Amino acid sequence: MIEDIASICGTRLGPGTLYGAIARLEQQGWIEPLPPEERRQPYRITAEGMRVLRAKLTTLQQFTKVGLERLEPL
């Protein structure tokens, strides 16, 4: 997951930061644990998590679009 995040946004999360985020996302009900695979603990996004993520990404998309449009004439 750390490698995946690093490849998407270029920031490498520390293990404490990553698990802090996992704990908060799970406690919000936005991700849920799947059965463990040996010592590896996979998680998946919940329906509520998808709804929240879609809303956040839509807001971010609008923000980015407007920001780029306003930067265009400069």
Added chain:
Amino acid sequence: MNRTVAHLLMRLYPRYWRERYGEEFEAFLETHHGDFGASVNVVWSALCEHVFPTRGGKMHQPIRSFGAVLKQPSAFLPLAMSLIALAMVLGDIAIYGVVHSADEGAVAHLWQLLMAGQTPIVAFFAIRWLPRAPRQTLPVLALQAGAALASMAPVFFLNL
């Protein structure tokens, strides 16, 4: 990361966090590159978890009572230090009377140590407990302030 180091780092987290994530986090750390930066990141995250605990869902912490907050060492130690400082000053006055001298005695030095020494403890208590249980923490902070003021009162009013 070394298994022992991973276990020690995991132990830095609060108990409620360890009960839920401890095992998988330790397993995750063991598979992670054990560089210094990663260890610092875990220590910092554990400290943050103590100060700003994860809320909601299964991690919801019951609201603690005033008594439970007062039983924390960082709550009662400053109170005890102030009361000891006050008792020392009053005892000194009872035995020797109000004496003004240029040379500060042992009691004065101990009083200063007790009063200065409790400042970081009070700061730690406020940082740790105010976000978790503000209603229970504020009266304890008021008690600590009251005890400190009571201890300072004879020193300032009698110009000791």
